[in-house]
Amino acid sequence: MIKKAVGVVPHIIFIPVVLLWCYPFLWLVSSAFKTQREMLMGGANLIPQEFTLENIQRAWVQARFATYFLNSVFITCSVVIIIIVVSAMAGYALGRGNMPGRKWIVLALIITMFLPKGTTIIPVYELIHSLSLNNTYAAVILAEAGPANIMAILLFMGYFSNIPKELEESAVMDGAKFLTIFSKVMLPLTKPVIGTVTIFNFIGSWNAFLIPLVFTLAKPHLRTLGVGMYSFFGEFSADWAGFAAGALISVTPTIIIFLFFQKYFIEGLSGAVKG
Amino acid sequence: MKVPSVELAKQRPRNSLLNGVRKHAWHYGFVMPMLVLFALFTVWPIIGSIYYSFFDWDGVGPPTRFVGFANFKELAFDGYYWNAFVNNYIFALSHVIIQYPLALIVAVILNNAALKGRNVYRLLVFLPVITTTAIIGLIFNILLHPVGGSMNAVLTGLGFQPVNFLGSPTLALPTAIVISIWKNIGVTIVYWLAALQTVPQELIEAAKIDGATRSKILFHITVPLLTPLAAVILLLTFVGSLHPFDLIKTLTNGGPLFASDVVDTYVYRYAFSPDMNLPRYGLASAGGLLFGVTVMIITILQAPFLRKAGKNLNT
Numbered sequence: 001m002i003k004k005a006v007g008v009v010p011h012i013i014f015i016p017v018v019l020l021w022c023y024p025f026l027w028l029v030s031s032a033f034k035t036q037r038e039m040l041m042g043g044a045n046l047i048p049q050e051f052t053l054e055n056i057q058r059a060w061v062q063a064r065f066a067t068y069f070l071n072s073v074f075i076t077c078s079v080v081i082i083i084i085v086v087s088a089m090a091g092y093a094l095g096r097g098n099m100p101g102r103k104w105i106v107l108a109l110i111i112t113m114f115l116p117k118g119t120t121i122i123p124v125y126e127l128i129h130s131l132s133l134n135n136t137y138a139a140v141i142l143a144e145a146g147p148a149n150i151m152a153i154l155l156f157m158g159y160f161s162n163i164p165k166e167l168e169e170s171a172v173m174d175g176a177k178f179l180t181i182f183s184k185v186m187l188p189l190t191k192p193v194i195g196t197v198t199i200f201n202f203i204g205s206w207n208a209f210l211i212p213l214v215f216t217l218a219k220p221h222l223r224t225l226g227v228g229m230y231s232f233f234g235e236f237s238a239d240w241a242g243f244a245a246g247a248l249i250s251v252t253p254t255i256i257i258f259l260f261f262q263k264y265f266i267e268g269l270s271g272a273v274k275g
Numbered sequence: 276m277k278v279p280s281v282e283l284a285k286q287r288p289r290n291s292l293l294n295g296v297r298k299h300a301w302h303y304g305f306v307m308p309m310l311v312l313f314a315l316f317t318v319w320p321i322i323g324s325i326y327y328s329f330f331d332w333d334g335v336g337p338p339t340r341f342v343g344f345a346n347f348k349e350l351a352f353d354g355y356y357w358n359a360f361v362n363n364y365i366f367a368l369s370h371v372i373i374q375y376p377l378a379l380i381v382a383v384i385l386n387n388a389a390l391k392g393r394n395v396y397r398l399l400v401f402l403p404v405i406t407t408t409a410i411i412g413l414i415f416n417i418l419l420h421p422v423g424g425s426m427n428a429v430l431t432g433l434g435f436q437p438v439n440f441l442g443s444p445t446l447a448l449p450t451a452i453v454i455s456i457w458k459n460i461g462v463t464i465v466y467w468l469a470a471l472q473t474v475p476q477e478l479i480e481a482a483k484i485d486g487a488t489r490s491k492i493l494f495h496i497t498v499p500l501l502t503p504l505a506a507v508i509l510l511l512t513f514v515g516s517l518h519p520f521d522l523i524k525t526l527t528n529g530g531p532l533f534a535s536d537v538v539d540t541y542v543y544r545y546a547f548s549p550d551m552n553l554p555r556y557g558l559a560s561a562g563g564l565l566f567g568v569t570v571m572i573i574t575i576l577q578a579p580f581l582r583k584a585g586k587n588l589n590t
Contacts (some may be wrong), residue, residue, distance in 0.1 A: 010390060018399055021457070022569050024414050025402055040423070060423060066573065090309035097302030105306065122546055122556050123323025123562075124316060126334075148309060180324030187553055207407040208454040209521040210539075224410045228553070233413070240417050247410045254405045267464070270469030 028251070031244035032056060039241040051189040055245035059232075065220055067247050068228035072250075073205055075140050078204040079196055082145040083152055087197065088190065091156020092182055096168070104267045106132060106157075113150045120147075125214060135219040144204075145210045155268065160186060197270025199261035206254055225250035317498050328561035333553040334546075336355040346561035354563055358533055362448055363517070363566065364412050366537060369452045370516035371587050381460070381469030397464075404461035412525025415454050416441065422555060444534035447527050457524055463512050472505040516557070517570060538566040 018028075031039060034048040034057055056098050059065045072255040094102055122217055123135075163186065171181045216222040217222045220231070229250065233244040258265065328346055331336035334344035350356045381400065385393050403411065418425050419440040427437040440450045474497050520539035523529060527530050528543070529536035 010384075014396065022399060022402060023425075024411070024418060024469070025406075026416060028419060051320065056292075082571040086308045086312060089305040093302040093305035095301050097305075099299030099302045105310070108318075109313070112313075112321070120317075120320030120324055120563075121542075122327060122560050123320040125546075126323065127315060129317060143316070145322075146312045148317045149311040153309065158460065158534070203405050207405075207409075207521075209407070209409040209524070210543075218546065226407045226521075229407070229410055229413055243413065243417070250410060251406050254407075255402070258401065258405045259398075265401075266397075266468070268464055270472065 007218040008066070010154075012022075025251075027242050028247055031241055033111060034241055036239070036241045039208060039244075055241045056249070058239075058242050059246040059249060063228070063232060063246060064221070065225070065228060065249055068223050068225045069249065071137075071222060072224040072226075073253075074142070075212070076202055076205040078137075078141045078200045079145040082141070083149050083193060083201050084197055086145075086157050087149050087152035088187060088194070089182075091153050091193075092160050094153070095157035095160030096163075096186075109150050109153060112148065119211060122137060123216060128215065131238060135216060135222065137222065139215040140212050140224070143215060144208055144238070149201070152193075154197060155193045156190060159190050191265060192267060195261055195264030198266060199257065199265045200259075202257055203254055247271055303483045322566055323347075324560045325566075327556055328564050330557040332557045334556045337559065346515065346558045347565065349558060350562055350565060355533055355536070356541060359538050359562075360566060362535060363537040363539075364456075365448065366452055366455070366515045366519055367513055370456060370459070371513050373452075374456045374463055374516075375512050377456075378460050378463035378512075379467050382464050382471055385464070386468055386471045397468075399417070400461045400464055401499040402461075406458075408458065411454065412522050413459055415450075415526060419450065441527050442531055446530050447531060447535040450517070450522060452525055452528065455516065455519055456530065458522070459515065463508065465510045466511060470501050470508065473504065474500050489549040498554035506577075510574070510577055514570075514574070540560060 016066045025273045030048055033053070034053050035050050035052050035054070038049055065201070092245075094106060124146075127136055128143060133142065167185065168181060169186045176185065206224075207226060208224070211223075212227045214226040216224075216227060223231070225246075229243065229246055232239055232246060299417070316361060327338060329343060331340040331342045331345070332338035384390065385400075387393070390396075419427070421427055421437050421439040421442065425442070431437055438446070438447050444546065462562065478496055479492055482496060518539045519537060523535055523537050523540050524543070527535045529540040533564055542559045542563045545555045546561070
C-alpha cells in the first residue's frame with residue numbers, strides 16, 4: 001500500500017511538467033479547430049468554444065497545403081531511398097571489403113562530419129544552378145540526399161563488419177555472386193540499421209527548411225510543408241487558426257512515423273554514441 | 276606469355292595496387308555512388324566556399340573579381356558580423372551548459388526501471404525533436420505574441436505586466452535559447468540513455484548485494500564508466516547546436532535590431548535575401564568560412580580528449 005503510494009509520487013511531479021512541456025502541441029491541436037473569431041480573442045484556453053473544420057479546409061485548399069503535402073511526401077521519400085541505397089552500398093564495401101584506400105575514405109568522411117553546413121549552401125546552390133536544376137524537385141532532392149550521410153554510412157559499415165564471415169563464405173560456397181550475397185543475404189540482416197536510417201532521414205528531410213527555402217524561392221508550387229507554413233504569415237496576414245491547421249497537417253505524419261519506428265530511432269542513436 | 280609463379284611473386288609489390296583494385300572491383304563499384312555524391316556535395320562545397328570567399332561576386336556568371344582577403348578584412352571590421360558570431364557561440368555554449376547536464380538528469384530518471392510509464396515520458400520528450408523547427412519557430416511567435424499570445428494571457432492573468440519576449444533586444448536571444456533547448460534536449464537525453472545502458476547491469480547488481488548505497492553506485496560505478504562517453508556526448512551537443520538557422524529565421528529573423536542574429540542568418544541575408552540590393556556571395560562565403568574555421572579549431576582541441584575517451588572505452 002505504502003509502496004504503491006510512493007510509486008505515484010514522481011508522477012504527481014512529472015505530469016504537470018509534461019503538460020507544460022506539451023502545451024505548444026496541445027495549443028496547436030486546439031487552435032486548429034477553433035474559429036478565427038475565437039483565435040482573435042486570444043487567451044490560453046485549450047478547449048474550443050465552437051468546433052470547426054474550416055481551418056483545416058482553408059489550409060488544405062486555399063493555402064495550397066495539398067500541394068505542399070504531396071511535395072513533402074515525394075521529396076522525403078526520394079531522399080530516404082537515395083540515402084539508404086547509397087549508404088548501404090558504401091557501408092557494405094567499407095565494412096567488409098579490405099580494399100586499398102578504404103581507411104582514407106573513412107577518414108575523409110569523418111573529418112567532414114565536423115564542418116558546419118552553413119558555409120556550404122552557396123556552392124551547393126551554384127552546383128545545382130550549373131546543372132540547370134534550380135527550381136525543380138531534383139534540386140531539392142539532390143541537395144538534401146547528396147551530402148554524404150556519414151552517420152548512415154558508419155552505421156551500415158559497423159553492422160556489416162560485425163556479420164560473421166562464415167555466413168558470407170557459405171553463400172560463396174553455394175555459388176552466390178557478389179550482388180546476390182549483398183541483396184539477398186547481407187542487406188536483409190541490416191533491417192535495424194535500415195529502420196534507423198529511414199526514420200532519421202525521414203524526419204530530417206520532412207523538417208528540412210533551408211534547402212527547400214533556397215531552391216524554391218522562385219517556384220512557390222514546389223514548396224514543402226516546412227517552407228509553405230511561412231507563407232501563412234504573408235498571404236493571409238497572420239491567420240493563426242489557419243496556421244495551426246497547416247502545422248497540424250505537417251506534424252501529424254512525422255509523429256505517426258515516429259510511433260512506428262521509435263525503437264529504431266532510439267537504438268540508432270544509442271549505437272551512434274556507443275560507436 | 277605465361278609468367279612463372281616465381282616471377283609473379285617477385286612482381287607482386289609493383290602490381291599490388293592494380294591487383295588490389297581488380298580483386299576489389301565490386302567493392303570500389305559499391306563505394307562509387309557515395310564517393311561521387313561526396314565529391315559533389317561535401318568536398319566541392321567546402322572547397323567552393325573557400326574559393327568564393329576571395330571574390331567580389333554577385334552570383335551572376337562565374338566569379339571573376341578576385342579581391343584577395345578584402346572580404347575577410349571587411350568582416351573583421353563589421354560589427355554586425357561579430358555580433359552574429361558572438362551570439363552564435365552564446366547560443367551553442369548555453370546548450371552545453373544547460374541542455375547537457377539537464378539531459379543527464381532526465382536520462383537517469385527515465386533509466387530507472389521502477390518508474391512506470393517511462394516509455395510514455397520518453398515519447399513526449401521526443402515530440403519537439405521530431406517536429407519541424409520552422410513550425411516550432413512560428414508557433415512560439417504566436418504563443419509569445421505580446422497581444423493575445425497564451426504566455427502573456429497567463430502572465431496578465433496572474434497580475435504581471437505582459438512581456439514582449441521576442442520583440443525585446445535583451446530577451447530575444449535567451450528566449451530563442453530556451454526554445455531551442457526544449458526542442459533539442461530529447462536527442463541529448465537519448466545519448467545519455469544509451470551511455471547509461473553501457474553500464475553493465477550485473478556490476479550494479481553485484482554492488483547492491485555487497486551493500487553499496489545508491490549514491491555509492493552512482494559515483495563509484497556509473498560516473499567513472501560514463502566519463503569516456505560523456506566527452507563524446509558533450510561534443511555532439513555542442514556541434515548539434517551550432518547552426519540554429521531554421522529556428523532563428525522563423526522565430527525572430529535575427530531581430531530585433533540583430534539581437535538574435537547568428538552567423539547562418541547573417542550569411543543568408545547577404546546571399547539570398549531579396550531585401551538586400553545585390554547578393555554578395557563572396558562576403559557571405561567568407562563569413563561562413565571564418566566561423567567554420569573557429570568551430571574546427573575547437574573540435575580539434577577536443578580531439579585528444581576524445582581519443583583518450585575512445586581508448587578507455589576499448590580497454
